Amino acid sequence: MYRLSYFDLLAQRIGDTTAKARFDRDRHDQRLATLRLVTFLLALFYFSYIPVDMYLLPDIGLRSLLIRFFVVGPLAVFLLIYYQRPVPIRHKEFASIAVVGIATLVWCIVLLGTDNPRVLHYFYAGLVFQLVLTIVLAPPFEQSVYASIVVCLCLYTTIWLLPGADTEYVINHLVVGVPTVVLTLMANYRFSTESLRLYLQNLNTDTLRAELAERNENLDKISHIDPLTGLANRRGLSRHAAALALRRRARDQRVALVLIDVDHFKAFNDTYGHDAGDHCLKQVAQAIQSACGPQDTACRYGGEEFLVLHTGNGLDALSSAALGERIRASVAALDLAHRESEHACVTVSVGICVGILEHGDALTPLILEADRALYAAKRAGRNRVREGRHDASSVIQLSLFDD
Numbered sequence: 001m002y003r004l005s006y007f008d009l010l011a012q013r014i015g016d017t018t019a020k021a022r023f024d025r026d027r028h029d030q031r032l033a034t035l036r037l038v039t040f041l042l043a044l045f046y047f048s049y050i051p052v053d054m055y056l057l058p059d060i061g062l063r064s065l066l067i068r069f070f071v072v073g074p075l076a077v078f079l080l081i082y083y084q085r086p087v088p089i090r091h092k093e094f095a096s097i098a099v100v101g102i103a104t105l106v107w108c109i110v111l112l113g114t115d116n117p118r119v120l121h122y123f124y125a126g127l128v129f130q131l132v133l134t135i136v137l138a139p140p141f142e143q144s145v146y147a148s149i150v151v152c153l154c155l156y157t158t159i160w161l162l163p164g165a166d167t168e169y170v171i172n173h174l175v176v177g178v179p180t181v182v183l184t185l186m187a188n189y190r191f192s193t194e195s196l197r198l199y200l201q202n203l204n205t206d207t208l209r210a211e212l213a214e215r216n217e218n219l220d221k222i223s224h225i226d227p228l229t230g231l232a233n234r235r236g237l238s239r240h241a242a243a244l245a246l247r248r249r250a251r252d253q254r255v256a257l258v259l260i261d262v263d264h265f266k267a268f269n270d271t272y273g274h275d276a277g278d279h280c281l282k283q284v285a286q287a288i289q290s291a292c293g294p295q296d297t298a299c300r301y302g303g304e305e306f307l308v309l310h311t312g313n314g315l316d317a318l319s320s321a322a323l324g325e326r327i328r329a330s331v332a333a334l335d336l337a338h339r340e341s342e343h344a345c346v347t348v349s350v351g352i353c354v355g356i357l358e359h360g361d362a363l364t365p366l367i368l369e370a371d372r373a374l375y376a377a378k379r380a381g382r383n384r385v386r387e388g389r390h391d392a393s394s395v396i397q398l399s400l401f402d403d
């Protein structure tokens with residue numbers, strides 16, 4: 001069966017609801033404001049016809065006044081009250097066109113009471129109801145169709161009974177009436193379709209925008225995380241350092257960088273294979289993470305190198321050296337066999353540097369210094385911690401954690 005595209009659009013499913021239900025829900029408030037205003041203006045118009053009736057058709061003037069005031073007036077008030085109810089906007093639209101339909105009927109009944117031949121000229125005004133039901137109130141298309149049928153039935157049944165309405169009059173009326181009905185319905189269809197299409201398009205754009213934002217967020221996360229170990233990567237660390245530098249600008253900006261390198265890792269790979277090497281790196285990463293405090297950020301700096309940004313109140317050479325030692329000990333405690341190492345298990349060497357973090361980029365000189373300390377640890381026999389000082393040119397050897 002042929003269906004108008006408007007109905008296909010309405011029937012579309014959006015998640016667990018339909019386009020129709022969602023469209024009605026989302027347009028409710030704005031539409032209600034328009035309905036209230038239009039209802040008020042139409043009531044004013046309708047009552048302003050009383051003097052016209054009295055002037056053109058004085059014999060039914062009083063009847064017109066009474067019926068308008070005691071039938072249509074209360075209905076208009078009822079409508080404005082009904083608008084307050086928590087019912088779907090489609091029901092409110094239907095109520096509004098129902099009242100206009102009744103107003104049409106009432107108007108026809110009033111005019112049937114006159115013998116005045118002027119009524120024939122005046123009766124063309126009946127087509128205004130058609131304009132109201134399709135274009136002014138602009139209800140959904142299907143409601144406009146039902147309302148148009150009711151209005152046409154009222155108007156043309158009344159014409160049938162109007163004194164002096166001969167075939168010529170009916171033809172003249174139809175010449176104006178038929179195009180009015182068809183064209184206003186077409187306009188309503190176009191309006192209904194366009195507003196729904198626009199709504200769906202906006203909805204689609206919003207959904208795409210939300211999806212894109214979510215994907216960007218995921219991409220952003222992924223691009224800051226090392227896939228093998230799940231720790232932050234260099235980019236993640238830089239971002240964290242930049243944010244930290246901003247937050248701490250006015251306060252203590254001392255930080256410690258703890259650089260960690262797995263000892264004899266090439267030999268580990270060569271002996272146990274690359275997959276075992278990967279597994280080892282994951283375990284080392286976990287051990288490092290578990291040794292860190294909530295204020296510390298651990299990252300995989302590259303290959304078999306890790307870096308911890310140690311922050312916190314009361315940070316000094318001693319507390320950072322203690323962190324370095326915790327890390328060293330927790331990796332050694334894994335007791336991962338490494339027969340090519342002098343320690344017979346996987347160990348790490350650690351270099352530390354304490355310095356001032358003024359901005360995100362200020363990490364580089366600190367890292368260089370920590371690197372120097374790390375190589376001092378390597379030279380001293382690995383599996384140990386050494387500290388360098390950013391403000392000192394030479395590496396300060398700490399004997400604290402030497403074997």
Ligand SMILES: Nc1nc2c(ncn2[C@@H]2O[C@H](COP(=O)(O)OP(=O)(O)OP(=O)(O)O)[C@@H](O)[C@H]2O)c(=O)[nH]1
Nearest residue numbers: 261262263264265266267269274275277278303304
């Ligand atoms: N399995 C594995 N190996 C890696 C990965 N990244 C780097 N490596 C290996 O790590 C090894 C690092 O070796 P080196 O830089 O010579 O250092 P080392 O053997 O640990 O020696 P020292 O640092 O002096 O104790 C290289 O063989 C790299 O191939 C990785 O993601 N997975």
